[in-house]
Amino acid sequence: xxxxxQTPKFQVLKTGQxxxxxxxxxxxxxxxxxxxxxxxxxLRLIYYSxxxxxxxxxxxxxxxxxxxxxxxxxxxxxxxxxxSQTSVYFCASSESRADTQYFGPGTRLTVL
Amino acid sequence: xxxTTQPTSMDCAEGRAANLPxxxxxxxxNEYVYWYRQIHSQGPQYIIHGxxxxxxxxxxxxxxxxxxxxxxxxxxxxTLRDTAVYYCIVRVASGGTSYGKLTFGQGTILTxxx
Numbered sequence: 001x002x003x004x005x006q007t008p009k010f011q012v013l014k015t016g017q018x019x020x021x022x023x024x025x026x027x028x029x030x031x032x033x034x035x036x037x038x039x040x041x042x043l044r045l046i047y048y049s050x051x052x053x054x055x056x057x058x059x060x061x062x063x064x065x066x067x068x069x070x071x072x073x074x075x076x077x078x079x080x081x082x083x084s085q086t087s088v089y090f091c092a093s094s095e096s097r098a099d100t101q102y103f104g105p106g107t108r109l110t111v112l
Numbered sequence: 113x114x115x116t117t118q119p120t121s122m123d124c125a126e127g128r129a130a131n132l133p134x135x136x137x138x139x140x141x142n143e144y145v146y147w148y149r150q151i152h153s154q155g156p157q158y159i160i161h162g163x164x165x166x167x168x169x170x171x172x173x174x175x176x177x178x179x180x181x182x183x184x185x186x187x188x189x190x191t192l193r194d195t196a197v198y199y200c201i202v203r204v205a206s207g208g209t210s211y212g213k214l215t216f217g218q219g220t221i222l223t224x225x226x
Contacts, residue, residue: 004155042199042216043156090155100146101214103155 002026004104006091012110013081021076021107023091031094032074033058033101034066036087043090049074050097081111116200121221124194130187132220134200137181144203145176146214147185149196156199156216159185190224197221 007022025032030051035043035058045058049068063085065077074093078085088108092101117135124130136145146161160167160174162183167174173186187194197219204213 042218043214044216045213088153092155100158100161102158105155106153108153 004091004093004102006089006104006107008107009105010108012112013078014112015082017081018077018079019081019109020078021089021091021109022073023075023104024073025091025093025102026072027093027095027102028071029093029095029102030071031097031099031101032068033092033094034064034074034076035090035092036060036085037090037106038087046076046089048097081109083111085109086111116202116217118198118200118217118220120218121223124187124190124222124224126192126224126226127189130190130194130222130224132185132187132198132200132222133182134185135182136200136202139180139202140204142204145174145180145183146201146203147172147174148199148201148216149194150199150219151193151196159198161203190222192224192226195222195224 004025033048034046037043044060046060046064047058047066049055052071055066067075088106090106091104094101144161144163147159148156150156160169160172162174162176176183199216199219
């Protein structure tokens, strides 16, 4: 079991560029999440998907869109990247919303 | 959601038990205590969680006071690889808009010394 995988590991964008962060899990979990972590801070929830076919906003959704492609995959899209979106992005999954969340290794994004 | 208070940093000698405290005096009856750790910008790693009883797994033990207002995470034999930021999180088990939400605070930086 790979658990939760994320691609890419690192990315540098210019302001205004777009990109999609990919996340996949092989634990047959129903719920998936996207968080961001800024330097010296805790994680903040961007979006989550309680089950396949549903997505909901978290604490800091502005500037992002998500797609729950299937049960395994949950992508995060930045349509027009801004320097304020420079951060480390973590994907997580859990059996259901009530269950323990397991995290991926993260994507380190820099927007110039 | 109940908030948690943790010391900013702690030290521990390798091979000794590391005892990490957490205060959550406003915890509700349907809220669990979760512990995660994050090693040098890696993804957070789940350690343990509990509701009211003490819990133990292969990584750690969790001691929750009888009034549930505080808890202690115990790493029985700390190693250098246990150096990390440890997060104590109170999490609603079911119902309401905060259902399942994980709120990460600043955590405790644990440094294990040789």
